[in-house]
Amino acid sequence: MNVLVCGVGGQGVLLFTGLLSQVALSAGRDVKKSEVHGMAQRGGSVSSHVRFGERVYSPLIEPGAAELIVAFERLEAVRYAHYLHPAGRMLYDPHRIDPLPVQIGLAERPTDAALEARLAARTPALAVEAFAKARELGNPRVQNVVMLGAASSFLEFPADHYREAIRELVKPKFVELNLRAFDAGRALVAPAAV
Numbered sequence: 531m532n533v534l535v536c537g538v539g540g541q542g543v544l545l546f547t548g549l550l551s552q553v554a555l556s557a558g559r560d561v562k563k564s565e566v567h568g569m570a571q572r573g574g575s576v577s578s579h580v581r582f583g584e585r586v587y588s589p590l591i592e593p594g595a596a597e598l599i600v601a602f603e604r605l606e607a608v609r610y611a612h613y614l615h616p617a618g619r620m621l622y623d624p625h626r627i628d629p630l631p632v633q634i635g636l637a638e639r640p641t642d643a644a645l646e647a648r649l650a651a652r653t654p655a656l657a658v659e660a661f662a663k664a665r666e667l668g669n670p671r672v673q674n675v676v677m678l679g680a681a682s683s684f685l686e687f688p689a690d691h692y693r694e695a696i697r698e699l700v701k702p703k704f705v706e707l708n709l710r711a712f713d714a715g716r717a718l719v720a721p722a723a724v
Contacts, residue, residue, distance in 0.1 A: 531581065531582050531583060531597055531598070531685070531686075532579070532580075532581050532591040532595050532596045532597050532598070532615075533547075533550065533579075533580045533581075533582075533596065533597070533598045533599075533600065533681070533685075534577060534578070534579055534580075534591055534596040534598070534599045534600070534610060534613050535547050535550075535577065535578045535580065535599075535600045535601075535602075536575065536576065536577040536578075536599070536600075536601050536602070536606045536607070536609065536610045537575075537576055537577075537601065537602030537603055537606055537674075538574070538575065538576065538602065538603055538606065538627045538629075539574050539575075539576050541576070541602045541603070541627075541673060541674060542602075542671065542672075542673065542674030542675070543565075543576045543577070543578050543602065543674065544565060544576070544578060545674055545675075545699070545700075546578075546600070546674045546675070546677065546678050547563055547565070547578040547580050548699055549675075549678055549692065549695045549696060549699055550580050550678065550681075550685075550695075551563050551580055551582070552695040552698065552699060553687050553691045553692055553695045554580075554582035554687070556691055556694070556695070557686075557687055557691060559582040559583060559584070560582065560583060560584065560585050560586045561580070561581070561582045561586065562580075562581045562582075562586045562587075562588065562589035563578060563579060563580045563581070563589055564578065564579045564589035564590050565577070565578045565579075566578070574629070574630075575606060575609065575629075577606075577610060579591045591613060592613075593612050593613050594612070594613065594614070594615060594616070595613070595615055596613040596614050596615055596618055597615050597617075597618045597619070598618060598619055598620075598621070598681060598684060598685070599611070599613060599614050599618065599619075599620040599621070599622075600620075600621050600622075600677055600680075600681050601620065601621070601622035601623065602622075602623050602625070602660070602661075602673060602674065602677060603622075603623060603625055603626065603627050604622055604623070604624050604625070604626065604642065604645050604646075604649075605626075605627075605629070605639065605640075605645060606622075607620060607622035607645075607649060607655065608640075608645050608648050608649060611648070611649060611652045611653060611655075612652070614652065614653050618653070619653075619654075619656070619684055620649070620653050620654075620655040620656065621655070621656050621658050621677065621680055621681055621684075621719070622649070622655055622656070622657060622658065623657070623658055623659065623660045623661050623673065623677065624642070624657050624659065625659075625660070625661035625662070625673070626642070656719065658676070658677060658680045658715070658718055658719060659718065660673045660674075660676035660677045660680065660715060660718070661673045661676075663676050663711075663714050663715070663718060664676050664711060666714075667707065667710055667711055667714060668707070669707060672707055672708055672711035675696070675708045675711040675712050675715065676711045676712070676714055676715040676718070677715060678692065678712060678715060679692070679711065679712040679713060679714060679715020679716040679717075679718070680715040680716065680718055680719045681715075682712070682715070682716060683716055683719050683720065684719075689712075689716065692712055693709055693712065696708045696709055696712060697709075
């Protein structure tokens with residue numbers, strides 16, 4: 531299974547992939563992952579490849595081979611859409627974070643409608659309002675775990691395996707919030723996952 535996760539620095543892409551990797555390892559799968567941090571500390575693009583199965587030889591996913599793409603921001607979804615396998619699935623948060631060149635006026639961001647059209651031309655993509663749900667839960671920083679909950683509905687592992695990984699890898703004072711975020715993400719996509 532090839533899962534590509536992408537977002538902007540500070541959104542928790544690496545925690546997401548760490549949790550997913552732990553779940554796959556605990557299920558007895560061979561797991562490889564690779565991360566591209568870029569200018570993550572300055573809000574730049576971040577991506578992480580996670581591959582798991584009976585035997586995995588390389589951590590990198592080739593373009594056109596990702597069975598699942600999870601994007602924490604719409605522009606990042608468009609940026610990495612070419613990685614999606616023709617029969618793959620994409621989940622993305624329509625939350626908007628403008629890159630630095632847009633923020634300082636050196637570039638223009640495509641309209642949301644234009645980005646949606648580009649996504650629709652490549653693949654059916656499911657919008658998951660994870661950032662909005664995280665804010666509703668009281669902390670926008672759990673957007674990544676809301677997205678993990680959503681993605682878990684399309685992967686082979688039982689929900690309890692994710693909850694156990696959250697208990698193991700998240701700081702104790704944030705475990706309960708992250709467990710609620712995970713369950714909220716699963717609820718966001720429940721009808722689509724059937």
